[in-house]
Amino acid sequence: MNPRVVNVKPEKDYTLHLWFTNGEEGIFDVKPYLDYEVFQALKEKKMFRTVRPFIGTIQWANEADLCPDTVYLDSVKI
Numbered sequence: 001m002n003p004r005v006v007n008v009k010p011e012k013d014y015t016l017h018l019w020f021t022n023g024e025e026g027i028f029d030v031k032p033y034l035d036y037e038v039f040q041a042l043k044e045k046k047m048f049r050t051v052r053p054f055i056g057t058i059q060w061a062n063e064a065d066l067c068p069d070t071v072y073l074d075s076v077k078i
Helices: 037-043 070-072
Strands: 005-010 016-019 023-030 050-056 057-059
Touching: 005 050, 005 057, 005 070, 057 070
Parallel strands: none
Antiparallel strands: 005 016, 016 023, 050 057
């Protein structure tokens, strides 16, 4: 099982700064997902900023979320 998200900070460029259970940090780019129907509401900055950690992954106020493995594997570690 891959590490899970413990903290998230939305950035201005539709990326997320993530902290994982193994102590790693990463940047996840949400832009490639914004044209999918479930994520289109995130184009509104106010909605994008509602992101929070949720059961090892991330979730927005409109209940859109991503697979925790995708979030970890596709984030650029820093």
